[in-house]
Amino acid sequence: MTRRRILVTESLGPKGLEYLRERAEVDAYDLLPPEQLPELMGHYDAVIIRSAHRLTRELLANKPRLKVVARAGAGVDNVDLEAATEFGIAVINAPGANAIAAAEHTFALMLATMRNVPSGNDHVRQGGWDRAAFLGRELYEKRLGIIGLGRVGRQVARIAHGFRMPVAAFDPFLATEIFRAHDVEEFTTLDDLLRWAEILTIHTPKSGPKLGLRELSLLPVGAVVMNVARGGLIDEEALAHLLETGRIHAAGVDVFSHEPPQRESPLLRAPHVVVTPHLGGSTHEAMVEVGLMTARGVLQALENQTPSNLVNVPIPDLPDEDLKALDRAMRILGRVFSRLNPKVHGPLVLSVGSSLSSSVIPWLRQAALAAFLDDRLDERVNTINALLVAEQQGLTLLVEESPLRTTASIALRWEGRPESEVAFSIEPQGQVVLRTLAGIPMEMPWPEIALVTRHHDAPGVVGRVGTVVGQYDVNIGQLHLGRRSAGDEAVMVLTLDALPPEELLSALAAQPGIGSVYRFSDA
Numbered sequence: 145m146t147r148r149r150i151l152v153t154e155s156l157g158p159k160g161l162e163y164l165r166e167r168a169e170v171d172a173y174d175l176l177p178p179e180q181l182p183e184l185m186g187h188y189d190a191v192i193i194r195s196a197h198r199l200t201r202e203l204l205a206n207k208p209r210l211k212v213v214a215r216a217g218a219g220v221d222n223v224d225l226e227a228a229t230e231f232g233i234a235v236i237n238a239p240g241a242n243a244i245a246a247a248e249h250t251f252a253l254m255l256a257t258m259r260n261v262p263s264g265n266d267h268v269r270q271g272g273w274d275r276a277a278f279l280g281r282e283l284y285e286k287r288l289g290i291i292g293l294g295r296v297g298r299q300v301a302r303i304a305h306g307f308r309m310p311v312a313a314f315d316p317f318l319a320t321e322i323f324r325a326h327d328v329e330e331f332t333t334l335d336d337l338l339r340w341a342e343i344l345t346i347h348t349p350k351s352g353p354k355l356g357l358r359e360l361s362l363l364p365v366g367a368v369v370m371n372v373a374r375g376g377l378i379d380e381e382a383l384a385h386l387l388e389t390g391r392i393h394a395a396g397v398d399v400f401s402h403e404p405p406q407r408e409s410p411l412l413r414a415p416h417v418v419v420t421p422h423l424g425g426s427t428h429e430a431m432v433e434v435g436l437m438t439a440r441g442v443l444q445a446l447e448n449q450t451p452s453n454l455v456n457v458p459i460p461d462l463p464d465e466d467l468k469a470l471d472r473a474m475r476i477l478g479r480v481f482s483r484l485n486p487k488v489h490g491p492l493v494l495s496v497g498s499s500l501s502s503s504v505i506p507w508l509r510q511a512a513l514a515a516f517l518d519d520r521l522d523e524r525v526n527t528i529n530a531l532l533v534a535e536q537q538g539l540t541l542l543v544e545e546s547p548l549r550t551t552a553s554i555a556l557r558w559e560g561r562p563e564s565e566v567a568f569s570i571e572p573q574g575q576v577v578l579r580t581l582a583g584i585p586m587e588m589p590w591p592e593i594a595l596v597t598r599h600h601d602a603p604g605v606v607g608r609v610g611t612v613v614g615q616y617d618v619n620i621g622q623l624h625l626g627r628r629s630a631g632d633e634a635v636m637v638l639t640l641d642a643l644p645p646e647e648l649l650s651a652l653a654a655q656p657g658i659g660s661v662y663r664f665s666d667a
């Protein structure tokens with residue numbers, strides 16, 4: 145197998161790079177000039193970026209080799225997620241891995257503005273000693289308003305409690321328990337939070353609320369504003385204007401609507417602003433965490449596993465081992481069902497046993513469609529683009545949560561055609577067990593290599609199958625039989641020790657009584 149090739153366009157933590165290099169061929173740059181990216185993208189299985197590059201639809205299109213793109217960091221706003229999903233490209237990020245770094249940087253900026261650190265520093269270096277000119281303000285007991293109580297927002301709240309700051313937040317997507325758990329007062333409207341906060345800090349994705357002149361004017365006179373989230377969340381002109389008038393006392397800004405900001409950016413001219421060049425996530429510690437989380441996720445995705453940091457697929461909240469077993473079961477189910485049912489008959493029904501939690505269903509739906517469609521289409525179909533491809537193919541999948549199936553079982557059938565059903569169960573040790581084949585009850589652990597026949601239940605068939613397989617020097621490990629009724633349609637599943645060649649399948653299909661022959665392999 146050709147070794148996987150991974151492109152790293154911007155500096156990645158050394159441990160992450162090492163992890164990648166042990167497992168793949170890696171070309172890593174401290175900063176790849178963005179204009180070189182279009183030419184390189186198509187030659188790699190995975191591309192890892194940070195904030196200096198944008199992965200647009202144009203860059204992602206027509207890249208048959210490219211399976212995974214990763215944002216080594218939190219915000220994926222520089223990746224066209226819709227396009228990646230459409231092209232079946234997995235998108236990975238490193239959620240939370242730099243949250244402590246970003247929260248601490250928020251306080252670095254907060255303290256720097258409140259205590260005039262940068263201007264005091266410049267003053268002394270220029271020979272000054274005017275202590276009165278740099279009278280500061282304390283964080284102690286100042287009301288801190290957080291917009292977005294996610295991974296970074298919660299770390300900010302934790303640190304703020306140490307400064308004895310009353311903390312409140314606005315985050316309409318979170319349950320009240322989360323606010324309580326972090327000892328943060330919940331505000332249900334943004335305007336109320338703005339009226340309350342003496343220090344305001346925003347920690348939402350780029351899609352979060354935009355703070356313009358109206359919103360910023362709601363803050364108490366002399367408020368302080370922080371943006372360590374994303375440029376554009378706070379209107380730079382409006383903030384600069386309110387700083388000029390003294391309505392807002394100071395601001396700490398790490399992110400800009402254009403990075404780097406243009407020299408004439410109003411914020412760079414406004415008073416009492418401390419700026420940094422997008423340093424929120426840039427600590428040695430965060431680089432290690434982000435690098436490793438990204439590297440692991442990329443390799444898992446390249447190995448067709450489902451990493452928990454996959455952005456464009458709903459990830460079931462299951463332990464890794466359970467997810468792995470379920471993933472294998474879904475691949476086998478979709479493929480076996482597709483082979484035994486080449487013709488489409490109306491909607492597909494995915495029947496899910498009651499011991500599988502409902503939260504897994506969105507993923508099961510995508511995984512079932514992906515395995516079924518990938519088996520029959522030339523294009524790349526995976527859990528990422530399965531829903532889109534199914535829609536294009538006019539294929540509908542209904543999900544039925546079956547109380548009759550008490551185990552962790554999954555089954556596919558055409559609606560109204562029980563004789564088409566294929567079902568598997570996943571046992572506690574992760575074993576995938578065949579339960580139904582073509583509507584016929586079975587019970588056998590599904591092997592890595594399987595040969596399946598649909599045949600007529602008649603004397604001699606099993607013997608003939610054994611003889612033919614033996615003639616091709618392929619060893620049979622196990623043999624399981626099932627039938628609708630005596631003398632009726634029957635199925636046979638052989639566990640083989642080697643992949644049977646095409647000629648073996650043709651030789652079997654030519655035997656009297658044998659209808660169809662299929663081979664399956666995990667590889």
Ligand SMILES: NC(=O)c1ccc[n+]([C@@H]2O[C@H](COP(=O)([O-])OP(=O)(O)OC[C@H]3O[C@@H](n4cnc5c(N)ncnc54)[C@H](O)[C@@H]3O)[C@@H](O)[C@H]2O)c1
Pocket residue numbers: 218219220239240242243246291292293294295296297314315316317318347348349350351352353372373374398399422423424425426
């Ligand atoms: N400056 C840096 O270097 C740096 C480092 C890390 C993260 N970030 C950025 O910080 C931000 C927060 O990161 P995170 O890891 O905490 O993300 P997160 O997804 O864990 O948290 C974001 C929170 O914002 C909330 N939210 C979304 N839309 C909202 C809205 N309209 N109003 C209020 N709340 C809303 C979500 O419910 C969520 O709780 C992101 O933009 C991320 O890209 C920047």
Ligand SMILES: O=C(O)[C@H](O)COP(=O)(O)O
Pocket residue numbers: 194195196216217218219220242422423424425426
């Ligand atoms: O989203 C993030 O993680 C931060 O913005 C960090 O960006 P960076 O990787 O370019 O430092």
